[in-house]
Amino acid sequence: MRLMLSRMLQELGFEVSQAGHGREALTHLQSHEDTDLALVDWNMPEMNGLELVEAVRQDARFTNLRMMMVTTETEMSQMARALGAGANEYVMKPFTRDVIADKLRILGLTE
Amino acid sequence: MAITQAEFDIVRTLIRGEAGIVLEQGKEYLVEARLSPLARREGIASTSDLIAQLGRLKGPLHTKVVEAMTTNETIFFRDVEPFEVLRKEILPKLIEARRTSRRLQIWCGASSTGQEPYSIAMTLLDIPELASWKVDILATDISTDVLARARGGLYSQLEVNRGLPATHLVKYFEKKGLEWQINDKIRSMVRFEFLNLMKPLPSMTAPDIVFLRNVLIYFDTADKSAILTRIRGVMRQDGYLFLGAAETTRSLDDRFERLPFSKTGCYRIGSEPQPALRALA
Numbered sequence: 302m303r304l305m306l307s308r309m310l311q312e313l314g315f316e317v318s319q320a321g322h323g324r325e326a327l328t329h330l331q332s333h334e335d336t337d338l339a340l341v342d343w344n345m346p347e348m349n350g351l352e353l354v355e356a357v358r359q360d361a362r363f364t365n366l367r368m369m370m371v372t373t374e375t376e377m378s379q380m381a382r383a384l385g386a387g388a389n390e391y392v393m394k395p396f397t398r399d400v401i402a403d404k405l406r407i408l409g410l411t412e
Numbered sequence: 413m414a415i416t417q418a419e420f421d422i423v424r425t426l427i428r429g430e431a432g433i434v435l436e437q438g439k440e441y442l443v444e445a446r447l448s449p450l451a452r453r454e455g456i457a458s459t460s461d462l463i464a465q466l467g468r469l470k471g472p473l474h475t476k477v478v479e480a481m482t483t484n485e486t487i488f489f490r491d492v493e494p495f496e497v498l499r500k501e502i503l504p505k506l507i508e509a510r511r512t513s514r515r516l517q518i519w520c521g522a523s524s525t526g527q528e529p530y531s532i533a534m535t536l537l538d539i540p541e542l543a544s545w546k547v548d549i550l551a552t553d554i555s556t557d558v559l560a561r562a563r564g565g566l567y568s569q570l571e572v573n574r575g576l577p578a579t580h581l582v583k584y585f586e587k588k589g590l591e592w593q594i595n596d597k598i599r600s601m602v603r604f605e606f607l608n609l610m611k612p613l614p615s616m617t618a619p620d621i622v623f624l625r626n627v628l629i630y631f632d633t634a635d636k637s638a639i640l641t642r643i644r645g646v647m648r649q650d651g652y653l654f655l656g657a658a659e660t661t662r663s664l665d666d667r668f669e670r671l672p673f674s675k676t677g678c679y680r681i682g683s684e685p686q687p688a689l690r691a692l693a
């Protein structure tokens with residue numbers, strides 16, 4: 302999954318880094334403040350996706366970072382929670398390449 | 413099994429005559445792909461047998477074949493920018509112009525499964541001022557199949573994943589089992605009706621805004637011209653027309669004038685005839 306997303310983003314011109322879990326992602330972001338987009342799985346070890354979004358949104362350095370949840374969670378309440386916590390977009394698995402491309406356009410990251 | 417040239421021609425003539433849709437030579441596979449599920453549904457042994465039955469007097473099967481041959485691909489907020497242009501440029505202008513009547517009429521002329529008119533409805537709700545206005549959205553299509561789906565407002569996960577901002581999904585949809593249904597409020601804003609663009613237009617309230625996106629591409633030049641001219645006749649003279657990204661009025665109807673939005677084909681009726689497209693070859 303992560304590999305497939307990485308490849309997709311690379312093809313769209315992004316430089317992509319990967320993190321295995323929420324805490325690693327947070328550490329990475331802290332040393333790469335200029336990251337434009339973080340794709341976040343809800344279910345991650347150490348620190349889950351929602352916790353990651355909450356942590357990032359408490360940090361003023363990341364106001365420009367777009368966060369997109371990519372997850373098997375499809376309950377409305379979960380989605381509302383993620384958006385409420387500061388996720389900018391939400392993609393339900395399974396998805397296609399077009400779904401990601403559409404969302405990046407909504408986020409203003411691609412034409 | 414591939415269909416024969418004669419069978420292809422029967423289907424081609426039918427959908428050209430009924431819906432204006434031009435099927436080029438070489439699209440035999442498309443006929444096969446669209447009609448074999450229909451044959452199965454109708455309990456007919458093969459596509460060839462189905463086409464053979466079209467030889468007789470026009471009946472319900474002809475309509476079903478036409479519907480099966482339409483391409484209904486669509487997504488919410490298709491191309492994104494047209495809906496931004498609608499919200500930021502066109503609606504403010506019309507709100508100014510219609511201040512006394514406080515009425516807006518919008519017509520979506522090839523609405524397919526409803527994503528486009530519903531995207532328009534959601535865009536209108538972004539403008540609080542319109543809440544007290546009388547706004548009608550008429551959405552029409554030639555396929556009664558897609559009209560029925562659109563009225564139901566039920567979409568698969570893949571359909572709501574595409575193009576629809578997650579905030580809108582949360583705000584305007586309810587989960588129904590594995591599907592998602594757009595809420596009653598939005599559904600009540602849109603009226604779905606059958607309308608064949610190839611026929612003279614039925615009487616309708618003159619629209620202030622016409623969406624006619626990704627449908628002219630299926631027609632030949634003469635039909636495109638005729639349709640654009642009929643639409644110009646029915647819409648408000650200070651109204652706006654939105655076409656799809658690959659469509660234009662140039663060389664088809666010289667009274668439409670393109671507005672300067674880079675990627676969005678948005679037109680109004682100009683006072684001067686517009687020059688035709690010029691080329692050097």
Ligand SMILES: C[S@@+](CC[C@H](N)C(=O)[O-])C[C@H]1O[C@@H](n2cnc3c(N)ncnc32)[C@H](O)[C@@H]1O
Pocket residue numbers: 430431432433482483484485486487490521522523524525528552553554555558607608609610624625626627630656
């Ligand atoms: C590709 S969809 C476009 C949907 C939407 N406007 C969009 O841009 O996403 C084309 C639609 O045009 C409809 N259509 C084709 N021929 C038509 C005709 N002669 N009159 C009315 N609708 C027609 C088809 O049924 C189909 O739903």
